[in-house]
Amino acid sequence: MSGSDDADKPPGLFSLLVGGDIRKPWADLEREHPRVVRAIWRWSIPALLVLAALDIWVHHHEHFGYDGIPGFYSFYGLFACVAMVVFSKKIIAVFLKRDDTYYDPEGGYADERGEATGDDGHGGHG
């Protein structure tokens, strides 16, 4: 059991927007609760837009000149997260990522409390 997510073919930003039916990370959830997942997708985008639009009525006390602009917090939240993910996945990870058996090649994770892969606590690798 490799345990990787290879089977879930990632949809990518593009296929997500065009609605391609490549296997999505939430595919298992969607198969079991199709209506819930679809409803979340259908309502979340309008909800986000309404939330950003609330700034037209809600007054934010300006401290730095730009923090009172309507939608600033929405933009900044999205931008900061994208920036941090790209920074860690595309810069930090390139230099500092190692196998998780890097420090102890023999044991790794498998030696503790029985086998990590067996449901009964001591099953073998499948």
Next chain:
Amino acid sequence: MINFPPGLILVVGALFLPLVRRFAGAAAMGWTGILLALATLAGVWMIPDGHVVQIAFLDGLTLTPVTKAPLGIDAFGNYLHMGADGGPVAPVAPTKVFATIFSLMAAVGGLFALNQDRKIELPAALLYAGSAVCVTFAGDIFTLFVFWELMAVGSTIVVWAGGTERANASGMRYALVHFVGGVIMMAGIVLQAFPLMDAGVHDPLALRHYAFGPLGFEGLSFSLAEPSGAAAWLVLIGVLINAAAPPFGSWLPDAYPEASESGTVFLSAFTTKTSVYVLMILFAGSDLLIYVGCLMAVYGIVYAILENDMRRILAYSICNQVGFMVCGIGIGTTLSLNGASAHAFAHIIYKALLLMSAGSVLFATGRRKCTELGGLYHTMPVTMWCGIIGALAISSFPLTSGFTSKSMITTAAAGGHYELAWLVLAAASAGVFLHAGIKFPWFVFFQKDRGLRPPEVPWNMRAAMIIFAALCILLGLPGVFPLLYEILPYPAIAMAYAPDAYSASHVVSQLQLLLYSGLAFFLLLPMLKRTETITIDFDWLYRRLGPGVWRYALRPPIAFLGFLWDGLREDTPGALARLVRVTHDDTRVPGLREWSQGAAMIVITAMLFVYLIISFNQT
């Protein structure tokens, strides 16, 4: 009237717990531990404000094991300047708020651990918790330091109680880092204490002489030439090591996730938050801490994003959250110090809750990697809901405890016009939701269904989670959260802020940060795909670089010189055989006996030589 620090109930009681286990069984030990923690909690509340207990110590010194009085003036004879919102205010130790949450944490942690009999873990954890409570009552630097070190002892045993090879090795590294930190801090204390004694100060150990405060720490322009300057730096570094600030912080994600399911819960609460307490009384208002805090907040997120082990994700998010508190201490206004205290209180609860949830998953499945987990919502609803509540609280969602505590820090940053700090904290607030708020529940309980259908965990683990989940929500409810505000160090300032906590502007701006962060998470899910990797942290220096230098640069010449020495004294074939054994057996670390006398003599001679040069230069 209690005339001893209430934490001693736990410290002394913990030593007798093994006897209880021996004669009455493991369950009795667990319940006794919970009762001891509750007794400590009662003791914390029974000590009235302003109460001080002093005892004589050595020759003419006094120790202050119990104090609930303001610290008075700082090391330089000034009141700490607290900024625009409070004017000059005497520093107040946030004893009550920290001691309350430490003892509560010990009780609920004991409940969580009740069904997992690990002999030594509970006594060690309670010794650790009790010492943390004692630190918050210490009125002199010596008492504080003794319990500070006792915490290191207790927590190391908790790591070792994990019982695996990895826990053993990790616990050893943990102990070494903390004892080195202790030595650095002690050096700073000595450097400050002896000049005070020479000057004839009547209470050279009193904490106020070590409250270095903002003076000299604006920026990085602090002079090492003065003794109190060097002392301040050494004490600061000693405390920052325990606060897990980079570059000293990698012991935390190294050690905490290797402890047992319940051990990690205990560990998450005390060490870093005691450091927050000590930073608050000794270094409030130091600009340097603003930058340290910002660095911690971002570092925690960047590393957590790359992690695969669920408890390592949460360990890095401790760094991130402590970063908020350290930043608040650096800002140093009454509002931001209130915020840091309240955030520590809320943080201990929701972080313990998250780690209980992760510990329950580990307990039920034996798995700890996100790549092996998923779909657990089917059979572990209580664990899932409690995990989600903890995740919402750490993200500071409105109506949770994180919202009412963290906003004080960000408001203080904006009000003080710390633009960089404010931008970083806002980005970090969004990032928390990304790396802990959604990532942890999503990859563990949803994402890919791996067919795992473990049963829900035993009642005591569920009860502990439900208690803390309830607190996470209660402390976020309008009308309830002021109860926490009342025990903060500056209650009047906090109560004045309380009506503003749920202002429309706060709620809307926080929701925007969080929900757009959530959007980023799902848009970037393909990029966030888990990989079976770790990310190299500063512990690489002592896990790889140090041993490498020893093996390839230091060991060969020492072994060779030792060989020469032995050759002069004894038979050459014997020495040669030993040289071959020492240099060619890579499979194990050579014990002391395998080294020849000659090599030891070389090392000692070299050390004495260096010592001679140093002392010669000084005279």
